[in-house]
Amino acid sequence: MPPLLRSKRLSMELLRPLLPDSEWDRVQAYPVADVGFGTDVFGTRRELLGFGYALGYWLHRHYFRVVSGGHEHIPKQGGGVVVGNHSGVLPFDGMMVAADVFRYTEPPRLVRYMVDYFVYQVPFVGAFFRGVGQMPGTRRNFDGLIEEGHLVGIFPEGAAALGKTAEQRYQLHPFTHGHVELAARHRVPVLPFGLVGAEEQQTMVADLQPLARALRLPYFPITTTFPWLGPLGLLPRPSRYFIHYGEPLHIDPDALRSIDVRRHEVERVQDAVAELLRHGQEVRREHQGAPR
Amino acid sequence: MSRSGRPPVELANDEVHEPGTLRAGRRRIFIAGARRRVAVHLIERLIADPDVEVVMGVDRGACPPTLLGCDPERFVFASADLSRRRQVDNLFLLDRFRGHPFDTVLHLAFQGNPHGYDFQSHEFNVNAAQHLLEASLRHGVGKYIFLSSDAVYKLGPRNDFKVREDAELNLDPDGHPILRDTLDAEFICRAKMDSPKCEVMVIRPSGVFGGGVISGINLLFESNPPVLPVGFDPMVNPTTKERLARDLMLAIFLHGKGLFNVAGSTIGPLSRFLEERGIKPVRVPGPALKLANRVQRVLGMTRYHAGFHPKRLYYSLVLDDGKFERMFRAHAHKVLALGRQGDELE
Numbered sequence: 234m235p236p237l238l239r240s241k242r243l244s245m246e247l248l249r250p251l252l253p254d255s256e257w258d259r260v261q262a263y264p265v266a267d268v269g270f271g272t273d274v275f276g277t278r279r280e281l282l283g284f285g286y287a288l289g290y291w292l293h294r295h296y297f298r299v300v301s302g303g304h305e306h307i308p309k310q311g312g313g314v315v316v317g318n319h320s321g322v323l324p325f326d327g328m329m330v331a332a333d334v335f336r337y338t339e340p341p342r343l344v345r346y347m348v349d350y351f352v353y354q355v356p357f358v359g360a361f362f363r364g365v366g367q368m369p370g371t372r373r374n375f376d377g378l379i380e381e382g383h384l385v386g387i388f389p390e391g392a393a394a395l396g397k398t399a400e401q402r403y404q405l406h407p408f409t410h411g412h413v414e415l416a417a418r419h420r421v422p423v424l425p426f427g428l429v430g431a432e433e434q435q436t437m438v439a440d441l442q443p444l445a446r447a448l449r450l451p452y453f454p455i456t457t458t459f460p461w462l463g464p465l466g467l468l469p470r471p472s473r474y475f476i477h478y479g480e481p482l483h484i485d486p487d488a489l490r491s492i493d494v495r496r497h498e499v500e501r502v503q504d505a506v507a508e509l510l511r512h513g514q515e516v517r518r519e520h521q522g523a524p525r
Numbered sequence: 526m527s528r529s530g531r532p533p534v535e536l537a538n539d540e541v542h543e544p545g546t547l548r549a550g551r552r553r554i555f556i557a558g559a560r561r562r563v564a565v566h567l568i569e570r571l572i573a574d575p576d577v578e579v580v581m582g583v584d585r586g587a588c589p590p591t592l593l594g595c596d597p598e599r600f601v602f603a604s605a606d607l608s609r610r611r612q613v614d615n616l617f618l619l620d621r622f623r624g625h626p627f628d629t630v631l632h633l634a635f636q637g638n639p640h641g642y643d644f645q646s647h648e649f650n651v652n653a654a655q656h657l658l659e660a661s662l663r664h665g666v667g668k669y670i671f672l673s674s675d676a677v678y679k680l681g682p683r684n685d686f687k688v689r690e691d692a693e694l695n696l697d698p699d700g701h702p703i704l705r706d707t708l709d710a711e712f713i714c715r716a717k718m719d720s721p722k723c724e725v726m727v728i729r730p731s732g733v734f735g736g737g738v739i740s741g742i743n744l745l746f747e748s749n750p751p752v753l754p755v756g757f758d759p760m761v762n763p764t765t766k767e768r769l770a771r772d773l774m775l776a777i778f779l780h781g782k783g784l785f786n787v788a789g790s791t792i793g794p795l796s797r798f799l800e801e802r803g804i805k806p807v808r809v810p811g812p813a814l815k816l817a818n819r820v821q822r823v824l825g826m827t828r829y830h831a832g833f834h835p836k837r838l839y840y841s842l843v844l845d846d847g848k849f850e851r852m853f854r855a856h857a858h859k860v861l862a863l864g865r866q867g868d869e870l871e
Binding site (some may be wrong): 270360 | 681682683684685686687689754755756757758760790791792793794797798801811840841843
């Protein structure tokens with residue numbers, strides 16, 4: 234943990250000006266079940282949560298200027314699986330969904346993603362992700378989060394979907410089955426969302442798989458700006474995001490016993506996400522004033 | 526099935542014991558590795574307990590000074606090489622214990638300090654585990670407890686937020702030889718866990734704090750200064766030698782067998798535990814950690830071996846001791862009712 238972030242005063246105060254007082258109070262009110270040193274059992278720390286939310290809030294409101302709808306479908310309490318499309322080279326889409334849910338739910342709810350393992354091998358990044366409540370994607374972690382009544386975010390396309398090329402925009406990669414199986418096992422709803430805008434934040438030209446394998450990364454992007462501009466080339470363009478949540482889907486418990494039922498349930502979730510994507514694109518066209 | 530849903534413990538004479546019930550009679554306890562700090566602390570507690578008839582401590586070398594003044598009727602110290610089968614057997618055949626044999630054997634004599642580890646240490650670790658268990662089974666011991674380590678768990682970015690007893694083990698052939706010895710000793714115990722005569726328990730404690738305790742985390746904390754990798758702050762739930770001693774007492778007094786994690790009640794980032802003790806660590810880039818540790822050891826600034834459990838300072842290892850909590854700590858009142866120290870359990 235970098236000293237700057239470890240210091241409670243600095244991490245909380247550093248980005249404090251980015252949050253209005255009302256949002257600041259909501260972060261303070263967010264319940265972190267302290268198990269000893271101000272962290273919950275998953276490692277979530279309020280000061281890092283405040284840091285992360287302040288950054289997310291600013292990006293949500295001023296940089297990506299998120300337009301969102303369907304918040305009434307987000308469960309106010311209890312566990313749930315938040316599932317949607319993934320894209321954009323760097324996972325700003327996950328951050329924006331988490332910021333959006335936190336901002337528009339009362340009391341505020343934190344989406345805790347099942348994150349790819351490689352993140353936790355990277356110094357500072359892994360510690361930061363854990364500090365803001367994001368967990369490595371294992372079944373036991375999922376079980377623990379759901380049992381404690383959290384919303385768990387899963388991108389069933391996998392981390393490799395972040396490396397979609399420009400030709401693959403808004404095409405969903407095949408969904409894995411894990412989210413359906415886990416939702417059925419815990420009898421919790423799946424909340425689908427569609428996110429439009431992340432595809433345009435970076436234009437991915439190619440994916441250097443041999444280099445990615447050598448660096449143990451899910452993909453290695455070549456974009457119109459990276460690696461030509463160095464690390465700065467990874468910064469996203471400020472394209473407007475459109476996020477829409479669908480009605481919660483209740484998964485047939487038979488998905489645990491039949492592969493056919495499970496496949497059908499996965500298709501149902503994927504169709505719901507695809508429909509929300511289409512809806513988001515329509516809203517974007519209306520918003521831009523373009524003819525349909 | 527028992528009321529708790531777990532299979533009851535069946536003994537040879539057709540007795541069936543509910544896990545967590547109090548073992549009958551007064552305890553006659555054999556403790557191997559009596560010079561360890563945890564063992565000394567445990568022995569002091571045991572001999573203060575009226576329901577312990579006698580404790581025999583065994584180790585190589587002399588009796589620890591703090592135990593020299595103990596009542597010889599309650600505590601006996603013997604020096605023996607536990608890697609020798611005959612010497613182990615002879616301990617069970619001492620005149621005093623021939624008529625009234627031990628009912629509990631606690632194996633704490635594992636040489637887990639990487640400093641000076643050689644083939645003899647390996648031979649001692651594996652042979653002592655085997656000879657002690659075999660002698661216990663031969664001489665009708667009712668309970669055998671082996672104190673293992675949390676280092677047996679595979680550690681990496683995929684770790685669960687809480688590690689259960691069934692989590693993946695570190696079977697890496699390139700792992701430290703002590704780790705392989707620990708696994709060998711565990712497997713020897715696990716092979717006998719279905720014994721109808723003896724309740725075999727393996728306890729995996731999280732890092733143990735306490736003055737002079739030879740555990741990875743304690744040696745790290747006693748370093749001057751502790752060296753940690755930049756950008757990592759693993760979650761841990763270390764225990765203390767006092768808490769571990771109390772947990773071992775519960776394991777001795779109550780029925781139950783199998784594999785158990787035991788850990789401290791406080792969970793938090795490693796840096797917070799350091800901060801709480803007023804210790805300021807030095808951070809170095811990950812690739813330089815081993816070198817920095819080596820230099821520190823050469824200069825006598827630490828006894829911590831970064832190479833023993835190389836990922837320990839990078840990835841979280843929080844033990845889930847819910848199983849021990851349900852089967853033992855939840856029944857501490859039975860121990861308390863008889864005047865033992867169960868009331869001090871957190």
